[in-house]
Amino acid sequence: MRLELDGEMVERARKLAKEVTDEVQKFIDLRSTDSVERTVSRLFGIDGVNSEGAPLPNVVVDDVKIGGGLKRGIAYWIANGCVAKNLDPQGLAEAVGRKEFSLVKIPPQNEGLVDQKMDELAAKAIEKIEDVRNKRDKMLEELGDPKKPYIYVIVATGNIYEDVVQARAAVREGADIIAVIRSTAQSLLDFIPYGPTTEGYGGTYATQANFKIMREALDDIAPKVGRYVRLTNYASGLCMPEISAIAALEGLDMLLNDSMYGILFRNINMMRTFVDQYTSRLICAFSHITINTGEDNYIKTSDPIERAHTVTTSQLINEQFAIKAGMDPKYMGIGHAFEIDPDVENGFLYEVSHALLTRTLFPYATPKYMPPTRYMTGNIFKGYAQNTLYNLVSIMTDQSIHLLGMLTEAIHTPLVQDRYLAISNAKYVFNNAANFGSEIELKKDGFIQREAQKVLENAVSLLEHVKEVGLMAAIEEGTFGDISRRMDEGKGSDGVFVKGEDYSNPLIEEMERLLGVRR
Amino acid sequence: MINNLDLEHLRPYGDQLNDGVIQLSFTLPVPAGAKAREAAKRLIESMNFSDVQIVHSEDIGEDFTFFVVYAKTTRDVNYKEIKTLEVEVPKMGMEEINEKVFKYLKRQIVIVGATIGSDAHTVGLDSILNMKGYHGDSGLERYRAFKVYNLGSQVPPIELVKKAREYNADVILVSQVVTQRDIHIKQLTELADILDAEKLRDRVLLVVGGPRITHELAVELGYDAGFGSGTMPSEVASYIVEKMVKIS
Numbered sequence: 021m022r023l024e025l026d027g028e029m030v031e032r033a034r035k036l037a038k039e040v041t042d043e044v045q046k047f048i049d050l051r052s053t054d055s056v057e058r059t060v061s062r063l064f065g066i067d068g069v070n071s072e073g074a075p076l077p078n079v080v081v082d083d084v085k086i087g088g089g090l091k092r093g094i095a096y097w098i099a100n101g102c103v104a105k106n107l108d109p110q111g112l113a114e115a116v117g118r119k120e121f122s123l124v125k126i127p128p129q130n131e132g133l134v135d136q137k138m139d140e141l142a143a144k145a146i147e148k149i150e151d152v153r154n155k156r157d158k159m160l161e162e163l164g165d166p167k168k169p170y171i172y173v174i175v176a177t178g179n180i181y182e183d184v185v186q187a188r189a190a191v192r193e194g195a196d197i198i199a200v201i202r203s204t205a206q207s208l209l210d211f212i213p214y215g216p217t218t219e220g221y222g223g224t225y226a227t228q229a230n231f232k233i234m235r236e237a238l239d240d241i242a243p244k245v246g247r248y249v250r251l252t253n254y255a256s257g258l259c260m261p262e263i264s265a266i267a268a269l270e271g272l273d274m275l276l277n278d279s280m281y282g283i284l285f286r287n288i289n290m291m292r293t294f295v296d297q298y299t300s301r302l303i304c305a306f307s308h309i310t311i312n313t314g315e316d317n318y319i320k321t322s323d324p325i326e327r328a329h330t331v332t333t334s335q336l337i338n339e340q341f342a343i344k345a346g347m348d349p350k351y352m353g354i355g356h357a358f359e360i361d362p363d364v365e366n367g368f369l370y371e372v373s374h375a376l377l378t379r380t381l382f383p384y385a386t387p388k389y390m391p392p393t394r395y396m397t398g399n400i401f402k403g404y405a406q407n408t409l410y411n412l413v414s415i416m417t418d419q420s421i422h423l424l425g426m427l428t429e430a431i432h433t434p435l436v437q438d439r440y441l442a443i444s445n446a447k448y449v450f451n452n453a454a455n456f457g458s459e460i461e462l463k464k465d466g467f468i469q470r471e472a473q474k475v476l477e478n479a480v481s482l483l484e485h486v487k488e489v490g491l492m493a494a495i496e497e498g499t500f501g502d503i504s505r506r507m508d509e510g511k512g513s514d515g516v517f518v519k520g521e522d523y524s525n526p527l528i529e530e531m532e533r534l535l536g537v538r539r
Numbered sequence: 540m541i542n543n544l545d546l547e548h549l550r551p552y553g554d555q556l557n558d559g560v561i562q563l564s565f566t567l568p569v570p571a572g573a574k575a576r577e578a579a580k581r582l583i584e585s586m587n588f589s590d591v592q593i594v595h596s597e598d599i600g601e602d603f604t605f606f607v608v609y610a611k612t613t614r615d616v617n618y619k620e621i622k623t624l625e626v627e628v629p630k631m632g633m634e635e636i637n638e639k640v641f642k643y644l645k646r647q648i649v650i651v652g653a654t655i656g657s658d659a660h661t662v663g664l665d666s667i668l669n670m671k672g673y674h675g676d677s678g679l680e681r682y683r684a685f686k687v688y689n690l691g692s693q694v695p696p697i698e699l700v701k702k703a704r705e706y707n708a709d710v711i712l713v714s715q716v717v718t719q720r721d722i723h724i725k726q727l728t729e730l731a732d733i734l735d736a737e738k739l740r741d742r743v744l745l746v747v748g749g750p751r752i753t754h755e756l757a758v759e760l761g762y763d764a765g766f767g768s769g770t771m772p773s774e775v776a777s778y779i780v781e782k783m784v785k786i787s
Contacts, residue, residue, distance in 0.1 A: 185601065192600025204657035205693055221657045221722055287691075321665060363674070394662055398750055398768055430662070430716060430750060437566045440599040503691075 021416065021460045023380045023472050029480055030381065036483035037336035038343075040491050045344055047291065048298050052523070054210070054515035055292075056299045057081045057094040059261040060527055063145040063269075064098055064109040067228065069214045070117030076110075077262070078211045079117045087124030091520030095527065097123040099137035104129050109141065142527040146534070152271045153307050159239070163248040166196040169389070169414050169422035170250065171446055176201035176433045178220035180230045184237040189436060191241050191249050193443045197274065197421065199252035200234055201433075202226050207257025207286050208511060212266065222433065226253050226263060231270035250274055256281050256314070258288060258512045261299040268307035274353065274421075275304060278314035279341040280334065283495060284503045285317055289510035290492055299528060301345035306531045308351060312421065313338040316357030316390035318501040324359045324394075328374050329478030330500055331356055335378065336483065337491070339385070346535025349384035353421050357390035358410040362402075366467065368409060373471040375417040380472075389414050391425025400427040407442065411449035416457040422446065548615040559611040561588070566605050571598035579606045587613045624755045626764045628778045633682055636773075636780050640684035643784045650679060650779070651703045652712040653690035656726035660716035661692045663749055667712065667772045676771040684780070696730040700737055708743055710779055715749040723751065724760070731761040744782055746775070 058077040066076050084090050084097050101112045104126045116123060128134075173195045175183040180200075187198045203220030206213075216233060217225040224230060231253065238249040250273035255263040260277070267275055279297045282288035304311050315331040315338075322330065335354050342352050356378045360367040378387050392406045407425035414422050424442040426434045434442075462468050486494040498504035532538040543556065553560025563583065569575050576593050583591045588610035595607035631639070640648060652668050654661055665678075668689045672678035680687045688706055690699065703711050713730060715723040727747060734740040740761075747757050748766040757765025764778060 189599065189601040189603055208693075285692075321661065323671065430660075435566070436603055437564065437599065437605045440603075440605055 021457045021462055023376045025380055029476055033336055033480050036487050037340045040487050041337060041340040044294055044491050048295050050518055051295045051516055052519050053292055053295050054081055055259055055296050056261050059265045059299060060094050062262060062265045063527055064141045066109050066113040075211050075214055076113040076117055080113050083116050084123050087122055089124040093523045093525050095138050096524050099134045100129050101126050103133050103137050138526045142530050145527055146530055149268045149307055156271050160248045163242055166247045169419045170196040171443060172197040172421055172423040173439050174199045174201050176223040178224050179218040180216055180224050180233050183224055186436060188241050190439050191245055193440050194447055197250040197252055200224050202254045210258045212259050212262055228266040231266060235271050255300055257286060260296040264300040264303040267309060268303050274310045274312055277311035279338050281314040283505050284501050287510050289513035290507055291516045292512040295516060298345055301342055301347060302531050305345050305347035305535055310351045310353050312353040312388045313355040315355040319357055319359045320394050322502040325370055328475045329482055332475055332479035333482045334500055346537040352385040353388035354382045354385045355388045358392050358413060359394045362395050362406055369467050371413045373468040375413050377472040377475055379417050386420035388421040389419040390423050393429050396429040398431060403427045408445055411446050412453060415450045415453050418457055546618040549618040550615045561610060561612055563608045566603050568603055570602045571596060571604040575604045583608055583610050589613050624758060626754050626778055628781050631777045636776050637682060637684045639780055647686040648684060648783055649686045649706055649708045650710040650712055651688045651706055651708040653694040653699050654692045654714045655694055655696050655699060655730055663716050664714035667775055672772045676773050678772045679776055682776060696733050700733050710744045712746050727760050
């Protein structure tokens with residue numbers, strides 16, 4: 021099934037998206053955030069909490085921030101402290117946690133020694149990430165990559181040990197990807213909770229210990245089912261780059277990571293999100309973590325047919341931001357969704373058209389397709405039918421990451437049998453219609469072709485407008501998801517700062533160099 | 540209603556009057572097999588069912604077994620003696636509502652809406668408030684008679700109350716969609732308590748909606764009205780106008 025798109029228009033769309041993001045990148049390059057600095061602390065080996073339960077990465081960054089030194093970058097202060105006190109970063113952070121001293125009060129040490137220390141800590145961090153990455157790449161090769169679309173299911177009991185039980189059951193039933201949904205509103209916490217957790221609402225806290233527990237469980241079951249099992253979590257919100265760092269350390273395979281989601285749907289400050297997403301994506305690109313972008317959300321709040329072009333526009337913007345972070349297209353899980361009102365005549369044709377447009381526009385990416393949620397009701401039998409059509413569109417249009425629809429969507433978090441029924445439905449449809457898509461030739465100038473072309477044209481006009489006013493002003497206008505956010509508002513704005521002349525961050529610079537994006 | 544119906548002894552209708560057939564599905568955390576099937580059968584029999592048929596049982600991994608069961612209930616219910624609390628409003632059209640508001644109140648009604656606490660789902664709230672509405676029934680934003688502030692999702696109850704005061708709200712509309720371990724009850728109670736403490740409760744019409752909400756539950760929690768799944772924006776609009784006009 022081939023969509024004939026106007027090649028010049030596709031090129032034009034990409035060029036516009038690049039120009040739009042080039043402008044934003046200029047702002048990004050001048051700035052850092054508290055979360056970016058905490059990320060550096062974590063990758064330098066700082067972990068754990070102080071006696072009041074505050075995570076040590078927060079403790080050291082706050083210490084330097086209060087002392088007025090953050091513009092120089094946390095890397096310098098940690099290295100300077102390590103040289104002066106002859107401690108490793110963890111020992112240093114623990115001492116700061118006990119309030120023995122403040123990092124900014126330590127006299128400046130020999131510059132050469134401090135630089136050397138920074139480079140040494142950066143090199144060690146890079147090596148750690150590379151080790152995890154290489155181990156995963158090797159496992160994937162040995163165990164074998166499952167057929168696409170990958171079957172993606174969510175567990176969300178609130179208790180990581182209970183999640184493990186459900187995840188293992190889901191893998192036995194055929195799941196290829198396990199996503200542990202986060203506890204509600206974790207995205208608004210300006211720190212990452214510590215340790216294994218057994219209480220959460222609507223999900224389980226994303227902590228490094230929880231990542232480790234689930235990773236071990238999946239690695240244990242993978243050889244038994246004879247295929248690699250991917251683990252997913254969420255890097256949106258105020259700790260975007262930090263979550264990427266702990267995901268890189270614990271060998272996660274995917275992260276929900278969108279360049280604008282936090283701004284629109286969590287009312288996080290624009291600048292904070294743009295700066296954070298850059299570091300976050302560098303880490304993902306370097307760690308071979310597939311990002312999942314969040315365009316499905318737009319058409320949950322605005323009309324999926326009338327506003328289909330906003331999905332396309334955002335996909336192109338997300339792609340350009342990912343390219344700027346040195347990401348290989350195969351790690352770009354470009355998001356979209358099956359959300360059209362089931363009462364719309366030919367709704368199925370619209371869905372095929374939109375899904376095929378995503379597939380065609382991003383031939384080297386791994387599109388992430390999301391199930392119906394908006395028009396799911398308590399009628400689980402109808403919901404099961406809606407999910408069947410969703411599965412059919414996915415296999416017909418060759419999607420890569422397929423989040424399963426649950427028949428109890430909009431009622432409660434999935435019961436064990438809901439997940440089982442969803443997996444059997446998907447397996448049935450994927451097998452039964454395996455080569456359906458490649459058997460079909462689309463009617464020239466037919467409904468599906470025309471609709472896709474129209475959405476692309478509208479996306480180009482929108483991108484022209486966005487280029488003219490700038491992405492930030494476009495967000496203020498409510499371009500995406502019909503939600504308007506102002507540049508100066510939103511959570512976490514006080515955590516953004518302009519880097520000083522003497523700012524140093526050798527870790528991020530080294531990653532940029534290795535990814536070939538050093539500016 | 541069909542003939543020969545004994546309303547004092549109402550039973551489910553499968554394919555014959557009073558056959559009492561009910562379908563069930565559930566999972567037992569034991570390995571599939573004859574023993575699991577027998578356990579399922581005994582469990583259902585212990586729940587006042589007869590003629591239990593395990594029509595499907597399947598190993599769904601990690602020692603879980605899924606069952607689909609048909610059985611006949613041995614119980615019935617007296618339909619005649621049931622009294623329920625439902626929001627009773629005459630349904631009005633958009634123009635009728637607009638006219639009524641301007642005739643009797645001579646101003647717009649201010650409505651503040653949000654999903655509170657941990658709930659991130661705005662589907663229900665948006666379908667009632669957004670212009671577009673639901674299934675061709677326009678949302679409250681489309682009515683000239685209403686000034687709507689949609690605060691979106693995960694608004695802390697205290698913040699909602701603050702905004703209600705700031706906008707001088709006549710109506711507070713909260714939606715609760717997805718919840719776990721009855722957290723929605725806690726959050727709804729918290730909102731009602733704050734309104735009481737702030738002495739605002741008597742000055743606003745407090746309305747809640749969501750798939751697990753009934754009018755009865757809403758009243759029990761100290762709300763004026765509760766609307767369940769499938770409620771149309773025009774029903775909520777009619778209710779608000781009816782009440783507001785009565786109050787004034």
